[in-house]
Amino acid sequence: MQPAELILPATDSIxxxxxxxxxYLTLNRPVxxxxxxxxxxxxxxxxFDAIRGRLDVRAVVIRGAGGHFCAGADLKSLATAPKSAGDDPIAALNRRFGTMLQQVEAASQVVVVVCEGSVLGGGFGxxxxxxxxxxxSAARFGLPETTRGLPPAQIAPFVASRVGLSQARRLCLTGAQFDGAEALRLGLVHLVADDAAAxxxxxxxxxxxxLRCAPQANAITKSILMNVEAAELATRLDAAALQFSQCARGSEAAEGITAFMQKRRASWVVSAQGSASS
Structure with missing residues (x-):
């Protein structure tokens, strides 16, 4: 039986x-x-909703337009997000990112990413x-969230799963940035090329x-592999979204985002209670 025709959604940002x-899914906000x-x-x-369970779509290639993969979250949109109590829009947006990561990870297709230029924050995720x-090899990987006064709330569990808890702690808690060779050494990426043609x-x-592998066998194999370390991730991501929102409303985020936009180093002031403010 022939599969039903695949209708891809209309898009503006990809x-x-x-x-x-x-x-081929291209992140398309090069500016x-x-x-x-x-x-x-x-x-x-x-x-990913459109291709769920479709064996005729064998792989998804995620790449960025304009020489960069992804520089992370658009902090300008975060800075202008409503800060009202009640239904928490910042937590909801942050948790939506976790939903996206879960969906990409759970896809039955083989997901291949091509990392060039900036691979930061959400792109790292x-x-x-x-x-x-x-x-x-010249790509720049990093988790700069804490240098902006924010935690990598939705990303951190996936980073720990990918490179191990010890390395994840170092990367997340220092805002470390590194090149493709180091990404290969850490096990973050699998292959590194020195030029565009390679x-x-x-x-x-x-x-x-x-494409040499059988579609259903690949889909089932991936499902088996993804269940090796099954855990209640969704609950942890829900809690992390609220923690992210709390940070986004605080003085650290105000200073971190402002410093980022002004292209200067953020200035942290630690109070007697051990919390930081600007």
């Missing part, structure tokens, strides 16, 4: 192209180094939920290998 069983907005999150979620990650060749070879 582009979707289906070719020979491979869905902001593909920083993620609420609209982009929704579009990624909608794209996408790498952690990919099945195969290919990087340019990067594209690695992608082609990877997709050829994926």
């Amino acid at each position: 582009t979707l192209v289906l070719q020979q069983g491979v869905l 902001s180094r593909n920083a993620m907005t609420a609209a982009m999150l929704d579009e990624i979620i909608d794209a 996408l790498v952690c939920v990919s099945d195969i990650a290919i990087a340019h 990067l594209d060749a690695m992608l082609d070879e990877t997709l050829d290998a994926v």
Whole structure:
């Protein structure tokens, strides 16, 4: 039986192209180094909803437009988000990011990410939920959230799962940044290329290998692998979203985001109670 025709959703922040069983999903906000907005999150979620369970879509390649993968969350949109109590819009937006990561990780398709330029924050999180990650040696990876006065609330569990708790603690608690060679050493990525042509060749070879595998066997194998360390992740992400919101409303985030926008180093002041403020 032929599968029903795949209808891809309309998008503005990403582009979707289906070719020979491979869905190419490109983050397409190059002016902001593909920083993620609420609209982009929704579009990624909608794209993965559209291909859920479809064996005719064998792989998804996630890449960024304009020479960068993703610079993380769009902090300008966070800075202008409503700060009202009650239904917490900041927590809801942050938790939506966790939902997107869970959905990408759980996809039956093989998810391949191609890392170039900035691979920060949310972009780093996408790498952690990919099945195969290919990087340019000059790509810049990092988790700068704590230097902005924010925790990597939704990303941290996936980072720990990818590179181990010990390395995750170091990376998250120092805002470390590093290149493709270090990403390979950490196990964050699987392949590293020194130029664009080699990067594209690695992608082609990877997709050829994926397409050599049986669709249902790959989908089932991935499901088995993803259940090896089953845990109640959703509850932890719910709590993390509220913690993220608390930080976003605090003085650290105000200083961290302002310093980031002013291209200067943030200035932290630690009170006697041990909390930091600006």
